[in-house]
Amino acid sequence: MSDKAEKQYHFVVMAAQRLGIINPLAEAAGVSHKCLVEIEGKPLVEWTLSGIVDSGLARQITISIEDETALEKAGYVRGLMDSGLVRVVRSGENIFDSVAAALDNDDAFPAIITTADNVLFTPEIFGFFCKEAERFDACAGMASKETLYSKYPGGQERFHKFRDGEFTNCNIFGIMNPKALAAASVFRTGGQFLKAPQAKLIGAFGLFNAIAYKAAWFKRDAAFAKLGNKFGLDLGVVDMPFPESPIDVDNERTLAFATDILKTREAEPATA
Template sequence: MQTNIIVLAAQRPGTIDPLAIGHDVSHKCLIPIAGEPLIAHVLETLSKHPAVGDICISIEAQAFPDIDVVLAQLDGDTGRIRCVPSTYNLADSVIAALAQMDDGPVIITTADNALLTADAIEAMVQILKGDTDVALALAPKAAVLKAHPDGQRRFYKFSDDQYSNCNLYGLSGHDALTAAEIFRGGGQFAKKAGRIIDSFGLINLLLLRSGWISLPAAMARISKRIGLTITPVVLADGRNAIDVDNDRSYRIVADLLGQTAT
């Protein structure tokens, strides 16, 4: 069974990303970087992986024509790639995209994840073949800093190491949809203690913030709390944790993409 993909490319309702404004495009995913629109780098990596099935781009319907232009310029078979209308929050956008796919494992990533590697996809595909409900990709701090010393400034501290989120998530199938509720209401989840307490419990929150618990132990506690098995996938390539968030990270990703091309 192949693994389907959801690429989150929509903007927060009522906002236009500063990078999009600076590059005179409607969406951040369309800004040019290393000779191609940002989302093109993500789609090319995904579409070339043999384990990937359908690819759904979750974006506002008015942006569909712009995405069609991007698809027309991609190499290879783009017949498996299609747009689905996004909604007002991440959870419902994921659910709307899943409704357009056959049941089975799904990987969720973002359109600004231009340094996504084939090895990262493969690691997620393999873990979703096991007993896990939810997979979460992370990169150790040393690996991220090795990729670029200023590539990422936010790390989550555990007793075994510090990690950065790679904007790469996996669901074993539609039965794991309840995990999407964690993201309801949009981003910045990690900064909103009330939502973490509701989902993970106060004790788990304190342990996570204290750094007194290892990454595997933390995921085991959270799994027990929400009734889903969450498995961390630690990626050795720190590039996977560096996405395009602002002018600084745009320059870093452009530089790393240039190095890859050469």
């Protein structure tokens, strides 16, 4: 974005390792955290942070990680910390506790939650999400299977199935006011609900909603509205029209996808 945005947001970048799990990409690269794995000469977290910074949308950026010392050798990150734009908060035992810890200050909202491996998010993508997120108390960015596969078949392999189609998470969420933090409590028990066992889904959403999700009874927006009613919130979805937006760096396959896309972007100005 060429002009500084009138409204700014608190961005929270989730960079911690999963509890008790050594990330295979980090292990292969010889680094402590996946967010420090390099892609096209930069750590994953630098790509994500630079997209946020260049958007002009950040009032403050919080990095959620177990130990701040893991970022000591990430020069770009340290520079942002020294400038006061970025702070580091110790992550919790689960996603909800980590988000809650990051949103503990008086100026925490509206908050945009994303992940350190969202390396393909450009300032334009961040700007689009933030503008659309203003319609809700809390929201999640999702892209349809058709949007993703129109350009990157196989870019992601897991999809949420609803009556009106299949959609994939883009790892970006809006928590726009303090009461909306309650919606994030689903991550304490149901976390990554494409992988969650049925018992955890029931605990997070209630028996009927868990069955309805598994059976794809509802259209997507109706399902989110119904879940929002459980929390007394206007909960919704931001439709992401960008095929790149669901591709984060999870494994060797998506690392290769992201690398190819970044190489193409870098070559575009030279061929324009």
